[in-house]
Structure formats: structure tokens, C-alpha cells
Amino acid sequence: MLNLLRGSGLEGLKGFLPIREGRIIRPLIEVSAQEIISFLEQSGMAYCRDSSNESSQYLRNQIRAELIPFLKGKYNPRIEENLAQMAEILRREDDFIRQHAAAAAKKTMQQKKAGSVALNIHAVKKIPEAIRWRLLKMLLEDLTPSGDGISFLHVNAVNDLTQKNASGKKITLPAGIEARREYDQLILEKKRTRPKKNQYAYVMSVPGTVHVKERGLTIKATLVKKIKTDLSRMKNTACLDWSKIAPPLVVRNRRDGDWIQPLGMRGRQKIKKYFIDHKIPVAQRDDLLLLVDRLSVVYIEHRHISDRVKISPATKSVLKLAITPDRPVGKGSKPPG
Structure with a gap:
């Protein structure tokens, strides 16, 4: 729900995964907090609460304490189950797009080196828009220190760059990334501070x-x-x-x-x-x-x-x-x- 309010795409709406990267496992992700607390109390097991979860200054807590109860009472008493079901559907669709984006990267990439990739612009244009967007987002995030900071506006700007005949045009993105058109190539590059090229x-x-x-x-x-x-x-x-x-x-x-x-x-x-x-x-x-x-x-x-x-x-x-x-x-x- 939080990512829905933020305008996230499939990657955000699919929610937390039960298993991520083959090594991070969340065994209780599909169990509600109330079910866990009931089990602990019935078993006589001591537990502690995170006080930050009670603070209304965080948006996630406002959603949990105010928005979800309102939606349950006013519109759908099974809103939490339906949101979980939607997330499961979107996970499958996200996997499909991610796999096709990875395949598109292999077909369009002409050069890859540390901090830089070059794509064939004609091949990029032929990719279905949904796949092209995921490809560009994936490549831009690979160039950022933590994979964060790339938004809809940034991907949209780079996508526009692929669709226009504008050789020499470039845009500056977060984390020191530059996207530019050079004739038949789209180049995404992590710019570094370099000494001025020596004249000889x-x-x-x-x-x-x-x-x-x-x-x-x-x-x-x-x-x-x-x-x-x-x-x-x-x-x-x-x-x-x-x-x-x-x-x-x-x-x-x-x-x-x-x-x-x-x-x-x-x-x-x-x-x-x-x-x-x-x-x-x-x-x-x-x-x-x-x-x-x-x-x-x-x-x-x-x-x-x-x-x-x-x-x-x-x-x-x-x-x-x-x-x-x-x-x-x-x-x-x-x-x-």
C-alpha cells in the first residue's frame, strides 16, 4: 500500500518476497502480526514490540493504523487479503518482464566496462516499451552505488533520448550518471572526475x-x-x-x-x-x-x-x-x- 501511494511500478507493488536472492528468507511474511501475537500469547512466550511501530510520524504506521482500517470498514473487509493476492500476481508478471529485459540487454549491448554501457540505439527502439523501460531502469540502477535514486522521471528522460534523433544530446542523472546519444549508440556512464586530457x-x-x-x-x-x-x-x-x-x-x-x-x-x-x-x-x-x-x-x-x-x-x-x-x-x- 505504501508503494502504491508513492506511484511505484511492478517492482514496488509486488511487495516483500518470501525468498530474495536465494539467501534471504522471510518465513513469516505471509502471516499477519495478530496471528503471530496470538500464537506467542497462547504459548506463553515472551516477546517485545518495536516502539517505532506505534509512532504516527511514520507514513507506514499511518497507513496501518488509519488507512487500512478505514478501507476495511468502508469498502472491503478483506482488503489485506486482496492486496496480498495482487502482490502475488504482480510478482509473476514482474519476473516475466525482468527475464525479457535481461535478454534484451544481451541483444542490444555493444560494449560494457566498469561504469559504462553502450547500447545499439536501433535495437533499443525495437524493444516493446514495457521491456525497454525495465531495461533502462535496470542499467541505470546498476550504475548507482546502492541501486537507489533512479525514479520514473529519470527513466522517462532516458527513454525519450532513445526515441529522438538527437546525436550529441546528453542528460545528467543522480549519482553522477550521464546518458547521451552518440550517433548509433546510447551510452550510460558513471562520470568520474578526470584530469584534463593532455595535449601533445x-x-x-x-x-x-x-x-x-x-x-x-x-x-x-x-x-x-x-x-x-x-x-x-x-x-x-x-x-x-x-x-x-x-x-x-x-x-x-x-x-x-x-x-x-x-x-x-x-x-x-x-x-x-x-x-x-x-x-x-x-x-x-x-x-x-x-x-x-x-x-x-x-x-x-x-x-x-x-x-x-x-x-x-x-x-x-x-x-x-x-x-x-x-x-x-x-x-x-x-x-x-
């Missing part, structure tokens, strides 16, 4: 080698006259027209105001907009390596070469960049972006 910069000598310790990789720059291999098949390699580069060359991560001249275009594009257009997750943008000359960005790691420095039939000297990870990229991992 290394001057690139040509020919020469630079080790980027922040990324755990080495870049080797050499000058060659011709490229005989199909560039599209050269992994971790980029080739630029050396004569069109304005030294010095610097290897670094992004800075405010960075721009590049996209291939096939005369104009410029801000690196921030490039990342957005190519759906590069926000968390990966500060990790991507850039090669920058005196004028602009000329190369984005594994992705793009500036039109200004592209190789043409007139190219006489080619700057060849070979990127080598400190350790091979294994299955299940990939470079940023």
Missing part, C-alpha cells in the same frame, strides 16, 4: 622518426620519388606531396580552430565539423593524431589527407609516413576513429 606536440624532422608516447605509436617520415604501391592498400601509411608542405611539420592532437582543406574541395573545413560529419565519437576526438604544417592540418590519422598536399602527376618528391603501433592492434581493438 612533436616536431617532425624529414627524414626522421617520432615516438608519440601518449598514443603508443611511432611515425617514420621518409622522402621517396615515386609510389609504386596502390595507396588504398597501404595500411597505416600516408603519402603527401613534399613540395606543397610548409614546414615545420608537427605531430599533435587537435587544437581549437584547427582546419583542413578536404580532398576535392577548394574551401576549408574546421576539424571539429569534420569529426561531427564523420561521426567520430566525442571520447575519441582528442586521441586522433594530426599532422600539421605552418598553414593547416595536412593529415588526419587513418582518415584524410588535405587536398592542398595531395599527390598529383606533377609530384616530384613524396613524403611517406609510416605509423607503427608499439604493439599490434589485436582483435576487438582499433585505432581511434
Whole structure:
């Protein structure tokens, strides 16, 4: 009854379970207080009362002493039995939804790590609403210290986030939880106070080698006259027209105001907009390596070469960049972006 007044869902309305988590057993949960007291008195066994159960300052006691007697006398003398029966029905229905929510988690989850889960947004949208709500509530509670603090309003807000095409939108929830849309993913994450990501910069000598310790990789720059291999098949390699580069060359991560001249275009594009257009997750943008000359960005790691420095039939000297990870990229991992 208390949870009904609070507007609880099935989990609250099903009441206390006789057995919970396979280890907590309440053998007298279905026996009334009056039945227990009568048995003790008939058996001559001493017992004590919890004085807090007599205080009217607690809502639970007001319900027990005022509301239940009123409902019994005015509407239904078997109200307590009927509420217990309703709780039993709701337990079965709650078990059904919980099992389907757990199955939905396996189908929709793309990544799970400490304090964070990523779900495929298209798969989430296809889940029946009741199951989707329980799935979101379950995942949010898993991210809270005690599983408490997540209300109807919070689950409703995250559910709305799944139904709208709003990449980049995020909401802040209790216990430091953040829910956000990143393109085809819904990410639920326990935010931690983190130091600001380090900016790095290394001057690139040509020919020469630079080790980027922040990324755990080495870049080797050499000058060659011709490229005989199909560039599209050269992994971790980029080739630029050396004569069109304005030294010095610097290897670094992004800075405010960075721009590049996209291939096939005369104009410029801000690196921030490039990342957005190519759906590069926000968390990966500060990790991507850039090669920058005196004028602009000329190369984005594994992705793009500036039109200004592209190789043409007139190219006489080619700057060849070979990127080598400190350790091979294994299955299940990939470079940023």
C-alpha cells in the first residue's frame, strides 16, 4: 500500500518476497502480526514490540493504523487479503518482464566496462516499451552505488533520448550518471572526475622518426620519388606531396580552430565539423593524431589527407609516413576513429 501511494511500478507493488536472492528468507511474511501475537500469547512466550511501530510520524504506521482500517470498514473487509493476492500476481508478471529485459540487454549491448554501457540505439527502439523501460531502469540502477535514486522521471528522460534523433544530446542523472546519444549508440556512464586530457606536440624532422608516447605509436617520415604501391592498400601509411608542405611539420592532437582543406574541395573545413560529419565519437576526438604544417592540418590519422598536399602527376618528391603501433592492434581493438 505504501508503494502504491508513492506511484511505484511492478517492482514496488509486488511487495516483500518470501525468498530474495536465494539467501534471504522471510518465513513469516505471509502471516499477519495478530496471528503471530496470538500464537506467542497462547504459548506463553515472551516477546517485545518495536516502539517505532506505534509512532504516527511514520507514513507506514499511518497507513496501518488509519488507512487500512478505514478501507476495511468502508469498502472491503478483506482488503489485506486482496492486496496480498495482487502482490502475488504482480510478482509473476514482474519476473516475466525482468527475464525479457535481461535478454534484451544481451541483444542490444555493444560494449560494457566498469561504469559504462553502450547500447545499439536501433535495437533499443525495437524493444516493446514495457521491456525497454525495465531495461533502462535496470542499467541505470546498476550504475548507482546502492541501486537507489533512479525514479520514473529519470527513466522517462532516458527513454525519450532513445526515441529522438538527437546525436550529441546528453542528460545528467543522480549519482553522477550521464546518458547521451552518440550517433548509433546510447551510452550510460558513471562520470568520474578526470584530469584534463593532455595535449601533445612533436616536431617532425624529414627524414626522421617520432615516438608519440601518449598514443603508443611511432611515425617514420621518409622522402621517396615515386609510389609504386596502390595507396588504398597501404595500411597505416600516408603519402603527401613534399613540395606543397610548409614546414615545420608537427605531430599533435587537435587544437581549437584547427582546419583542413578536404580532398576535392577548394574551401576549408574546421576539424571539429569534420569529426561531427564523420561521426567520430566525442571520447575519441582528442586521441586522433594530426599532422600539421605552418598553414593547416595536412593529415588526419587513418582518415584524410588535405587536398592542398595531395599527390598529383606533377609530384616530384613524396613524403611517406609510416605509423607503427608499439604493439599490434589485436582483435576487438582499433585505432581511434
